[in-house]
Amino acid sequence: MTKPDIEAYKLNKIFTAPVGDLSAEQQELLNEVKATRTTPRDNRFAGAQNQANHCWNRYNEWLVCLKSTKDEEGCKNMRNYALKICPSIWSNKWDEERDEGIYPGIKTD
Amino acid sequence: MIFITQCDSPALWQTYLPDPASITMEGILIFNKHLLFLLTVIVLFVGWLLFYTIYYFIEYNNKFSSKFVHSKELEIVWTSIPALILLILSTPSFTLLYAMDEISEPELTLKILGHQWFWSYEISEFNSCQKQDQSLKYVCYMMVLDGLPTTKQGYFRLLETNKRVILPTNTHLRLLVSAADVLHSWTIPSFGLKVDACPGRLNQVNLFIKRIGVFFGQCSEICGVNHGFMPIVIVSLPTTQFHHYIMTKLELN
Numbered sequence: 001m002t003k004p005d006i007e008a009y010k011l012n013k014i015f016t017a018p019v020g021d022l023s024a025e026q027q028e029l030l031n032e033v034k035a036t037r038t039t040p041r042d043n044r045f046a047g048a049q050n051q052a053n054h055c056w057n058r059y060n061e062w063l064v065c066l067k068s069t070k071d072e073e074g075c076k077n078m079r080n081y082a083l084k085i086c087p088s089i090w091s092n093k094w095d096e097e098r099d100e101g102i103y104p105g106i107k108t109d
Numbered sequence: 110m111i112f113i114t115q116c117d118s119p120a121l122w123q124t125y126l127p128d129p130a131s132i133t134m135e136g137i138l139i140f141n142k143h144l145l146f147l148l149t150v151i152v153l154f155v156g157w158l159l160f161y162t163i164y165y166f167i168e169y170n171n172k173f174s175s176k177f178v179h180s181k182e183l184e185i186v187w188t189s190i191p192a193l194i195l196l197i198l199s200t201p202s203f204t205l206l207y208a209m210d211e212i213s214e215p216e217l218t219l220k221i222l223g224h225q226w227f228w229s230y231e232i233s234e235f236n237s238c239q240k241q242d243q244s245l246k247y248v249c250y251m252m253v254l255d256g257l258p259t260t261k262q263g264y265f266r267l268l269e270t271n272k273r274v275i276l277p278t279n280t281h282l283r284l285l286v287s288a289a290d291v292l293h294s295w296t297i298p299s300f301g302l303k304v305d306a307c308p309g310r311l312n313q314v315n316l317f318i319k320r321i322g323v324f325f326g327q328c329s330e331i332c333g334v335n336h337g338f339m340p341i342v343i344v345s346l347p348t349t350q351f352h353h354y355i356m357t358k359l360e361l362n
Contacts, residue, residue, distance in 0.1 A: 019353060026356065029238065033355050036234045038218040038283060046212065051285060052311040076237075084233045087220050087287055087311070088244055 039081045051085065056105070058082040059094060063106040117299040118265050118325040127298045130324060130345070132317055134301030136205045144198065151194075213315055215283035219276065223286075223293030223306035223328070226335035227251070230274050238359055245358060247272045251338045268325045273342040277351035282316040294330035297343060303329055318345045 022030060045054040059082040065075040083091055097103040117127055129135040165171065220231040233244040249270040276282060286295050288306035296303040299322075304312050326341040346354065 019349070026360075029359060030352060030356050032238045033235060033352050033359070036238065038215055038234055041212070041214060049312050049314075050310050051313045052287075052309065055311055080237050083236060083244070084218055085220075085285060085311075087222055087285070088231055088233070088246075089222065089289060 039084045055082070055086040055090065059086060059091065060105045063108050067106060067108045117322050118268055129299060129301070130318055130320055130322060131300040131302075132319065133209050134299060135319075136208060137301050140201055140205055143201070147194070147198070211315070213281045213317075215281045215315065217277065217280060218283045218285060219274070221284060221286045221295050221306065223288040223290075223295065223332070223339075225290050225333050226328075226339045228293075228295070228328075228339060228341055235355055235359060245355075247274055249274070249340075249342065251340055265325065267338065268327070268340045268342070270340055270342045273323070273344045275344050275346055275351065275354055276316075276318060277348045278318045278321055278345045280317070280348060282318070284314045284316055286312045286314070291332045292330045293328050293332050293339075295326070295341060296329045297324050297326035297341060299324045305330060321345050321347060 039058065042054050042057070045051060045057070048054075058078070062075055062078040062082050065078045066072065069075065094103060094105070098108075117130060119127070126134075126138055126141065129138050217232065217234055220233070222229045222231075227248060227250045230247045230249070231244045236244060249272050251267065252264065252269040252271050254264055254266060254269065284295075284302075284304065286304045286306045287310060288308045290308060292308075293306040294303060295306055300316060300318070302314060302316065304314050306312070322345055324343045324345070326343075328336055328339045328341075330336075332339075
């Protein structure tokens with residue numbers, strides 16, 4: 001019975017193996033992935049363990065931006081900040097409520 | 110103390126804490142070791158005193174009772190020495206407690222939602238990459254191991270899931286834990302983390318994983334019939350490999 005190739009299973013070797021060359025668009029995507037950062041801490045909610053208010057606040061700040069500038073692309077940053085910390089079941093529910101007109105927060109109409 | 114753990118899951122005949130993988134857990138482990146030594150010394154000392162008092166001064170061994178009734182000096186000594194020991198213990202304890210509350214700027218947010226009876230995870234950072242609109246989502250059900258072919262052995266009973274959450278090492282992470290229906294609790298002993306998942310609440314904890322590995326945990330708040338069957342599996346990869354993993358996922362989508 002041949003001995004198994006132990007070297008192939010050594011995690012150190014697997015994880016430090018050099019990665020193959022990437023195409024230009026792959027490299028661009030990789031750079032984009034490396035540059036992404038999450039929603040920064042908000043000093044108004046810094047000490048709290050419960051960040052539900054932070055999430056609600058970010059979502060409504062995006063709506064305030066939409067209401068004042070009416071520019072969807074310009075307010076995309078604010079929407080991303082909100083979506084990064086809000087669970088999708090919450091943000092999807094609020095999106096639906098806004099469509100139906102029963103959203104309890106900032107009204108953009 | 111000899112402890113043998115494999116893959117940061119509970120091990121057979123494990124008598125002590127699991128191997129640490131985060132700074133918090135390392136702190137807890139070191140503090141626990143020092144405390145355990147001090148406690149052993151105190152217990153042995155008190156035990157010896159008790160034995161000495163009973164054995165040598167029992168009526169059978171000691172016919173003459175003492176005329177020694179009280180002593181102010183002795184009372185001062187045996188009050189102030191325990192107080193001093195407690196003060197000495199409190200210093201590393203408070204240091205650790207406040208270090209756990211350290212404010213750090215997170216680079217990645219992992220949203221964890223407890224359902225009856227599985228965990229679902231979301232990473233939404235990469236939504237804006239290449240016009241993606243979907244968050245990275247994992248829904249992790251426990252893997253049922255009965256009926257697996259004999260070639261697929263070696264899994265941990267009641268701990269394996271169909272998907273494993275991938276996280277980077279040496280990165281400040283923010284975990285936001287909530288629940289979709291009833292109370293759950295998300296825990297990984299190797300990270301020294303246990304967070305309650307309350308519906309309507311988004312509990313935040315910071316995490317900094319120091320090494321690669323596969324870490325297991327289980328739901329820690331009674332949530333119905335299958336409370337014992339909703340495990341958690343985290344795989345931590347070096348940052349470079351994590352970026353490549355995300356890139357592959359985005360390309361596939």
